[in-house]
Amino acid sequence: MGNEIGKDRAEFADHMLDAMFLVDTSGRIQYVSAACEGILGYTPKEITGQSIIDLVVQDDRDRTLVEAREVMAGKKRIGFENRYRHKDGNAVHIMWSAGWLQSERMRVGVARDVTALRKKSVVELGLAFSPVPLAPHEQKVLQLLLTDASEKQIAQRLGLAVSTTHSYVTTIFRKFGVRGRAGLMSLWLENLSRER
Structure with a gap:
């Protein structure tokens, strides 16, 4: 699998209404499903390779980094909320479920838009x-x-x-x-x- 997700898995993930992210140990997005565009306004191609923390609203960055360290330490997390910057500049409230995929050394996160x-x-x-x-x-x-x-x-x-x-x-x-x-x-x- 390396830094790429298999074609069948990508097609499955692209049918989810929540966005799925794979983030490497340096915090760079290695994969994001198609739902990202509906949630944040960015196509997967636009943000793959970017640092995920750069998309987080400034006031939420410190606690987001603490949460990322918890996940990387192997803790499964459900219900963490933070705000991301939509492509149009508005804040989007995101609720996460995340875990650590040790074999690939990546964080796996599912992001749900809870703004409404x-x-x-x-x-x-x-x-x-x-x-x-x-x-x-x-x-x-x-x-x-x-x-x-x-x-x-x-x-x-x-x-x-x-x-x-x-x-x-x-x-x-x-x-x-x-x-x-x-x-x-x-x-x-x-x-x-x-x-x-």
Whole structure:
């Protein structure tokens, strides 16, 4: 097998929705399955031979290197999460299962994109910041307030009148004790950083 994966195994791996990586002892990607493009935006050809740590978001690099050493020491790891830089510049939250393939002296890792789950948990975490409970429609409006959608777009997406949406937005700001969207975002980020 050396530094190449067999053709049959590569075809099998390319049908997985999660990306499979083989990384050598120097941290260079020797193989990555086709799912990488859907997760990180890079084709396997673009990142094969690159240092995998260069794809990791700067703030997550130290703990990622510690995790890599654990795997290389022979520990099987499941559930480690870190963030990678997508080709478009956005952060992608990845959950790993990884092990050490002693015969090839490579880390074998399966990467699952959990970005959508993290975004959902951020909204759920934020709902806990409200000093009073939010009604179901307020919760839906709040989720869209955390995006770049205008009030008119929020109204359209939720099938509400613009005036009704504005009323929900005003109530949400009052409940969170902020004057506008910037204050809401600032509060959200401040509380989120405390939870990390």
